[in-house]
Amino acid sequence: MLLLTDDPVHEVNAEFLGPKGWTTPWRARYVAYCLGFVVLLLILGIERRLGIGLGAMAALYDLTATVFITRALGRLIDHERPARTLVVTFWHELTAPRLQQHGHSAVLVPAKVRIRRPRGGRR
């Protein structure tokens, strides 16, 4: 028999085409806009730290950087890898145990698991 999956049904490309009356010349997903917003905030924050003031040129640079970074990150996000998992994966990779020269790695010791034994062979 022919066995199918339901994945194609759930992969709906939710795109934002623009506000009513004006169609954006580009096609971008809702996710991309959210991501772009977050990236913009981050960039503004970094700018603030670095002491770069606000101005037209700065805004232009901000927007350009936002678009580039968002596009790059957006390529990593698709139906298989939702945005949430990107963050989770990043965090896991950051905290994963490393092989260090002085032997610091995660040791799995199954001995800590308590087992109730059958006594006297009786189950």
Added chain:
Amino acid sequence: MSRGKPAASPLALRGMDGHLSWTRSKVTAWYRLAPQRWGFRAESECDALLTEQAQRWAQLAGRRVYLRVTTRPYPVETWAHSLDTNTPDPLPYWRHHLVEEQRHVLGLTLAEKEVYLGVELTGGATARRVPGMSRTPGADEPSRFRKQEADLREVDAIVAGPGLEGRPVEVADLEWLLHRSAGLGMPAPLTLPGLPGAWETEDLPEASDRMSWSVEPYGRTVRVVGDVDGRQLVRHVAVLTLGRMQPLRIPGGFEPWMQRTDRLQWPVEWSAAFDVLSTERVSKDMRNVMARIRSQLEHFAEHRLNPPTALARQEARALQIEDEVTAGNQLLAARAHGWARVAVSGDSEEQALERAKQVIDLYGPTVTLVRPFDQYRLAREFVPGEPLANTAYKRRLPVLTLAGAMPAATAVVGDRRGIHLGFTCGASERAVMWDTHDAMEVRERSGCSLLAGTLGSGKSTALGVIAYKSVLRGISTVVLDPSGPLARLCSLPELAPYSRAIDLMNADPGSLSPYRVVPEPRREHSESDDDWHRAQTLAAATRRRLCFDVLRMLLPASLDRMPQTQIVLRRAVRTVGGEMTRSPRDVLAALRDQSGELTEHAGYVADALEEVSESPEAQLIFPSSYMLDYERQDEPDPVLTVLTLRGLVLPKEGTDREDLSEEEQMSVPLLHLASWYTTRSIYGSGDMNARKLVALDETHELTRISSGRALMNKLARDSRKWNTRVFFSSQNVSDFFFSANVANLLDAVFIGRTEGADAQREALRVLRVPLDVGYEEVLAGLSHGARTDGPDDVASRSSVPREFVMADGAGGIEKIAIDKSGLPARVQEALDTTARPGRARPRRSSAVVEPRRPDRAAPVIDLTKVDVHEPEAVR
């Protein structure tokens, strides 16, 4: 500088009891799934199996299930122990042979696949007090325990149903799974006991294996370092996850998608977690999806743009799914979503990645496997109880597609307590053990077996291996091998004192007299006096019929065709009677003494027979004097008797009687009589319970005349009562359909290479395998392991494995290869039936220089640390 002790990473698993394991937040019940035969099965049967399994999944709606596929090394010691226990009276060499066999099977490194299913129980966790099997639930227990107990019973019942056939695991199995998963990629822990025992301690012993896992940032593999038996082993593990799947045609186009990895030469592990969704949840999901689609469609309409066609397709499919779920077959329309991971390991990172690439290629464009980031957490998922790494690569499947995984599909053939025959060579390699007398002693079926295949398909090798190992077990074996290669077994030093090779062409005169070869039934073999008389009458009738058939075969064709010949001959044979003490010479005398109108014709017949009786071969049939030696001889019966008829020239099939030469004409009755002679070993010994083995070769000749067919019928019927394994070996399968008796009584069937469409169809029919689905090509392609690389010398050509399709009589059918490589070299040479010019006796003087063959060094396997079962010394 002091080395800091590595930080122990706590496992989520908190405890195990019975077949339950629990973490802080949930309790999981674990089961072992029974192996399912997938190959050589009709498509409808496979579909039925898929449907049944899908129904079981659907019944588990609302729960999370875990599938864990792992491998365990073949329990060699257990096998050897049970084989030894089942061998009450072996030859002295048996001890040595069994130890060697164990070493050989260990060296083959055949692993057994194990499939574990974990089902989460509803109701959250009860971390401290888990209602296990050892506790009797009483009225004073909180209601949540009673509810959980009821839930557990329900899950037990569902998983035990057809399609899954899961049995609750022992706690030792869970512990084994835990250790195996903690040491992902390591060789299977041999230190853990294979047999569950009654242990007293509460905690797991501080096992010697401590595993360290580490990974590079965004690394491609996980590095596992283990301390196994005092040695340090480093392995790299790459974890792949299941990506998008195209529509799969199972069975028919694709193998079950979790079973496909069995094709690889090295084992992989699977770990899958799936949530089986209830219909409400699915309906809700579908409504959400449709809302999203509709809003997207409206959005496009708003902007007066054409929406992509995919949207319309998705909407239609979503409607269809909702319809299936609410209105259709509720069970089969259930849905599941989940994640499936494959762990591939190697000695180095390059090897692990290369193997991972092979796995990805194996699944090809139909199913995508991806090696994502977050390898460490993905690898941790393999340990029971660990949480999911992330929710990427989520697969949404109907339960039918989930059933299409069929992780338990594997090669199932043979038993686990018999002699080592070889290994399966279909989709996966598993050891094949087969007990020759299991069918009669345990399953109470006949022990009639068929060995068929064209010339060179390896029938003699298979028979030789089985006979050799059976003789070592002390089973009385008689082999009728007309062309004679198996007689070399009698000259092996370990068998020589217990065996006898009889060349019937040079035997005592009269050994093959028809009156002598049919044994006389004894009173102790019959249940009552009446039975005994009936058996005696039957034996007398058989002798008469046999004599009649044999004498007819000895006459020239023209004389035999005349109807008067049959009349006079029948009359003469009836006059002589059927006692054991008569002889064909008495028939000649009776022919000459006949009165009536056919006297003259009887005389012609007598003359013709007398002329035949003067040839040297005929001395075997026509004794020169009265036979006196009906008493048993004093020498002990040999364990192995090989009867050869060397020099026997059998006629080609389809040759007319007139065209036969004298030798060919004589050969057929001799073969018949020799076949009857073999039955003396069964009935002559008198012991119905003793194990016996009879192998008849060239049985296609036997089926041509009535007494031959009578012999086959008798052997087939008596094989169970007399505890005899009978092998009929032939080049033609259709020979065995002459009688419904024999065809129905066939137990184990070995089909070698078969060519020709008709022969293939017959063979598949005997195997009970569906026709016209491609198995005919499988039969034609057996034993074709010609290697295009490697040395093309005689030695490697003859080491082509002898492949058979074996049906073991207990429902298992699989393609196997007979393995004689574990036997000592002298035995392998004895079983080698290929003609070798190097072995011929030299005719010229030794001035001729012979080319030297290169020595091949035997591979060194260090098995000194492995336990083997040492059988006790035999008397």
